[in-house]
Amino acid sequence: MTDLDQIKKMEHIKKIRAEADCLLSEAQITAALDDMARKMTADLADKNPILCCVMNGGLYLTGQLMSRLQFPLEVDYIHATRYRETTRGDELEWRARAQKDFRGRVLVVIDDILDEGITLAAILKYFRAEGAAEVFSAVLVDKVHTRKFVQSVPADYCGLTVEDRYVFGCGMDYKGYWRNLPAIYAVRGL
Numbered sequence: 001m002t003d004l005d006q007i008k009k010m011e012h013i014k015k016i017r018a019e020a021d022c023l024l025s026e027a028q029i030t031a032a033l034d035d036m037a038r039k040m041t042a043d044l045a046d047k048n049p050i051l052c053c054v055m056n057g058g059l060y061l062t063g064q065l066m067s068r069l070q071f072p073l074e075v076d077y078i079h080a081t082r083y084r085e086t087t088r089g090d091e092l093e094w095r096a097r098a099q100k101d102f103r104g105r106v107l108v109v110i111d112d113i114l115d116e117g118i119t120l121a122a123i124l125k126y127f128r129a130e131g132a133a134e135v136f137s138a139v140l141v142d143k144v145h146t147r148k149f150v151q152s153v154p155a156d157y158c159g160l161t162v163e164d165r166y167v168f169g170c171g172m173d174y175k176g177y178w179r180n181l182p183a184i185y186a187v188r189g190l
Contacts (some may be wrong), residue, residue: 013177016168020185025164028168029183031138032159033061036138037068040108040157044136045071047106052159054123055079057112060171060179061140061159065110068143076100080123092122103131108157112143112171117152124153139169140182166190 001009024032051069055077066075072174079095107127111120120137127135138157143166162184168174169181178185 011177015188016174018177019182019188020168021165021188022183023165023167023186024141024183024184026159026168027073030142033064033068033187036157036159037065040065040138041069041071044069044073044106044108046071049108050074050076050098050100050108051125052102052107052108052109053186054111054119056081056090056179057171057173058110061112061138062110065138072118074100076102078123080119089097090163092119098127101125105131106134106136107132107185108136108138110138112140113162113167114139114155114158116147117149120155121149121152125151136168141172143167154177160184162186 157173
């Protein structure tokens with residue numbers, strides 16, 4: 001990529017953020033995270049769970065929840081993606097499997113968003129088939145629409161819902177950028 005191409009790309013990325021609609025404020029996100037942590041603590045505090053972050057989107061939520069969960073737990077990650085820094089999903093690609101021995105253990109799979117549910121359904125199926133005792137799922141947002149994957153299930157822990165728009169922030173990205181924002185935004189016109 002030339003310097004000029006890089007400059008144009010950064011201009012586009014900055015324009016997307018400048019023109020985006022804020023759907024959920026930082027205060028709403030904080031309240032949702034606190035609520036999720038309360039529910040997870042009530043359910044999981046005595047289960048010695050492994051939190052399994054789905055990279056890269058689940059990184060934000062995993063970090064935010066870890067500081068709120070004041071009980072013994074372990075952390076691992078997997079990397080399974082359908083988007084590859086694009087705005088359209090494709091075939092699921094497994095880039096990294098869990099490192100910890102999770103057989104017979106309670107697992108909480110943490111991801112950023114439940115959109116169509118294809119990725120999360122595949123991950124949950126994998127952990128169950130490989131011997132996890134119980135597998136829960138946690139997502140920051142559930143996108144409301146009618147295109148859910150037939151085999152998808154609601155997340156066990158969900159912070160908020162968002163309308164059917166392309167969203168970014170709080171772990172969700174726009175072409176690899178803006179995962180770091182503390183609120184959730186929607187791209188205009190996409």
